[in-house]
């Protein structure tokens with residue numbers, strides 16, 4: 001795995017890895033509020049990160065204050081608070097601010113809004129979108145709910161049972177999903193307005209990675225599966241630029257040639 | 261019919277301050293009234309901490325109100341003649357928010373299903389197993405696969421189905437589901453909701469579904485009603501399509517407009533998001549409790565609390581001095597092909 005044309009991550013020394021993460025690549029974890037140290041004021045946690053990465057304390061505090069402003073957090077109050085004094089939405093925004101502290105180029109967010117109420121979620125999403133533009137950031141947003149991310153991401157990768165089953169520009173995938181799994185996922189989001197009759201359940205249980213079925217891992221749940229699906233796993237076929245792709249026998253000719 | 265009449269519930273929360281006997285009163289539910297009929301589908305929507313779970317537990321008789329009363333087919337819960345709790349349990353069943361915490365981890369599914377059946381003397385052991393298997397099958401679980409397992413051996417979605425089956429063992433007339441799909445993947449939610457709806461329809465059960473998600477509320481309470489709660493009170497209530505199509509309370513409007521939409525498929529929301537994102541539990545002294553977040557608050561709102569009154573239609577109630585429909589949708593996207 002290579003980041004920004006550097007050496008393979010797995011060949012790097014521990015120190016190089018440590019610098020790569022936070023400084024270039026930052027991560028916001030699921031229920032990130034629980035990754036804050038409950039015993040330290042937010043101010044102290046910022047100073048610890050600064051010390052770890054040899055950044056001037058004053059400079060770190062200044063960027064922290066700026067980030068608080070962007071996150072609609074009252075920096076006076078938040079920086080002096082212990083995590084338990086903040087609400088879930090505030091803690092989540094604090095963890096995002098900490099991730100941005102060292103000005104990374106890439107931020108990976110794992111279900112960053114799943115634990116939040118809808119209004120806090122909307123504010124976190126809007127902030128992420130603003131920061132992405134103002135800081136020229138790349139974001140990787142991991143989620144089980146497509147409806148949460150469609151307004152803020154450019155490209156989407158749909159995974160099933162450990163594999164990429166579909167990828168493309170988010171609008172194309174949402175308007176014209178090709179993989180039956182993507183189609184099923186989208187059909188299981190009840191619309192906020194308009195016709196509910198197209199909403200339907202995706203049948204079956206999520207894939208059990210210990211007992212993957214033969215052939216396409218999705219075939220037991222797939223309404224369009226045919227004989228080939230039970231025998232052979234489909235490959236991800238991409239178009240010329242590698243920008244869109246789907247791994248499904250419905251879109252492959254017999255020779256396995258690309259017919260997109 | 262279940263009638264909730266001016267019900268309040270306060271908790272004394274001990275604070276860790278130096279005053280030994282000090283505590284803070286949390287008013288989890290404040291002066292809530294509603295009626296709920298057999299066969300009626302009802303969704304309660306609100307952010308976390310607004311009192312949804314407390315209301316559900318009051319309705320199921322797990323908590324006693326500190327004010328007001330709840331009547332079950334005319335029998336009051338707060339008088340000395342209140343229904344025996346076995347009767348109440350057979351009338352109203354609560355499917356709890358955290359299915360894992362509600363299941364004894366060292367009992368197998370067979371025992372977990374059998375316990376309520378034998379406790380309520382609904383059937384003997386042999387019939388109990390048959391009943392249990394039918395119910396498991398009905399909620400979409402393969403009885404022979406799960407009956408010999410422990411709760412931790414089931415997936416989250418299966419556990420949720422199990423607690424639904426378990427609530428049905430006593431043949432209740434009313435079901436309360438507290439955030440029944442919140443911990444479950446989006447891909448499995450519709451399946452669980454469809455089972456709940458189908459079973460409730462077949463058995464003419466009243467179904468009260470507690471959720472923080474308007475998409476879920478609309479799907480489950482299709483043709484029924486929605487009540488929106490804020491800081492322990494109902495601020496708006498009415499037929500599901502009216503609440504979603506023409507919400508009148510600024511809080512309902514901000515909740516609906518905050519739902520992320522499917523870009524390109526659904527109409528985009530204009531944001532009526534309140535200026536402050538965090539619920540503050542202070543500031544309940546007077547005036548509208550939403551005033552410190554509301555973009556339309558004026559002096560009247562700060563001085564006088566609005567009452568929940570009929571508005572555009574007799575069944576559409578709202579508590580706001582400036583209740584009016586507001587444009588939430590910006591542009592209507594072309595429908596998906």
Ligand SMILES: Nc1ncnc2c1ncn2[C@@H]1O[C@H](COP(=O)(O)OP(=O)(O)O)[C@@H](O)[C@H]1O
Nearest residue numbers: 271273286288307308309310311312313314315
């Ligand atoms: N047993 C209890 N003791 C003290 N406070 C409680 C208790 N149950 C609920 N509360 C408080 O009451 C309020 C409403 O809680 P709850 O009904 O769980 O809300 P919701 O389900 O809408 O998230 C919260 O402030 C909560 O902390």
Ligand code: SF4
Nearest residue numbers: 548551554561580581
């Ligand atoms: S009463 Fe006033 S403060 Fe309360 S919701 Fe209505 S407009 Fe806003």
Ligand SMILES: [Mg+2]
Nearest residue numbers: 312313314357
């Ligand atoms: Mg709750």
